[in-house]
Amino acid sequence: MLKSHETIAKLCRPIYCINDIMLNKACRLLDIQKPANMKLYETVGQFDIDPGVIDRSAGRYSYDSFVDAVRLNIQGKVDAVATLPINKQSWSKAGIEYVGHTQVLREKFGDNSIMMMGCVDMFVALYTDHIPIKDVPKSIKKDLIKNFLCQLSQKVDGKYDSIAVLGLNPHSGDGGAIGSEDIVISHAIEETNRQLGREVFAGPVVPDVAFIYHSRQNYKLFVAMYHDQGLAPLKALCFDEVINISLGDKISRASVGHGTAYDIAYKNSDRLSNTSYINSIKYLVDS
């Protein structure tokens, strides 16, 4: 954030939800000159920064900073929210029960958001996200999928000619030979297209070939039935560039696609990349 301020300030007028005391602590620890002209919304609180250590005070502060930013967005004081990664275990230590930003938006702020990750070339929307694999097949219900696809189509209205919907099982079930869920997905796709009056959704696309080069020429948006089905190929292809988007009704939010990377936190490592951070801001500016 500190190293990217100059670039960001050329794209938009950023307000940072952090107080001056914490900002100074971070600059000292990183041995960086505090950038001039950083406009702050001073989130209350402070703690000693212990790089790479899971800590309840850090968890609490990152949560409070996020909540402040969302409130500014709801109040119309900012156009969008960009978030940096949070540590789920730090949140948990601070007594915050949400598993991530998207869940806070859904449950605390009642914003009906779809989690989507991607880069310039391709995006993946998740039908289910942070649930165990054993619960995924139980979530494959025709009406739930139709509902999800209709919402998605509304939220990305007109941006995509054709959206690929992945199957659930190997080879999309090989015509019912490997599980029956893909038949349900197929009916959900047909009925959604009929309801929308055009062939917006295609599939069920066979999961293990959905992301090969030839398929990525045809589709730029993919619906994955579960977390790793979409995110593993996406991150294999373009990890450094990936951003995370909450497609909401009230709140416009994008985030870096990576985690806290505690192994290189505050170490000025060679592996540091701000590409995803800059991409997330660019996405919000363009939206």
Added chain:
Amino acid sequence: MLKSHETIAKLCRPIYCINDIMLNKACRLLDIQKPANMKLYETVGQFDIDPGVIDRSAGRYSYDSFVDAVRLNIQGKVDAVATLPINKQSWSKAGIEYVGHTQVLREKFGDNSIMMMGCVDMFVALYTDHIPIKDVPKSIKKDLIKNFLCQLSQKVDGKYDSIAVLGLNPHSGDGGAIGSEDIVISHAIEETNRQLGREVFAGPVVPDVAFIYHSRQNYKLFVAMYHDQGLAPLKALCFDEVINISLGDKISRASVGHGTAYDIAYKNSDRLSNTSYINSIKYLVDS
């Protein structure tokens, strides 16, 4: 096969399990001069080639050809078997109940083979393969995983310093917050390493970041808990080059990584690529 004979013949002494009648039919249909000096093992049977159409006679012939090749390998008349793709529905129409080559090797020939796919840069071994997603979590049992990992370690003995074992759930379960199976995998890995007397296996590696560039620098062999977890990222990265290997006890077999591609069958399409075919032969020659 016809277009690659000259290249293949420089790598090994191929024997083709097809009879001269069928070979001539294919050459005529493709308008290709039959290569000189193709040594044949004349698999019995013939049928009219109807390109891109699922057909029981074609299914039967492709099965018989495969069985002939395996028998030649078991009898020591050839060192290895290379296979081209088969169509599962054609097999099914011909009354052949196996879902693929690997299952024939396991069930008909009693060869205890592990399915592995990959290219020069990376390989993925599948702990489960052609089963529905809903059955995958039930297959996560400590002793079964230990058994699989010990077998794999034997079969690739010494070729890899460290082998990555993927978790099952998003974020490998986030310490038990998203499903409990990853804890079972973790124990299986620990106990296998203890039994082998060295740290052969690492993990559970978080599935959605297992195949990012940085991780692929550390690992060249990955164990996926299920089909698409490993094959979707692999094929996204290097589809054209991917080969399929059956790591067996009695039979040495490699195959192209792609399917029958009926949409471009016998069309001399631009999308035709023999890279995977050549790679599979190279793999066998080097093994």
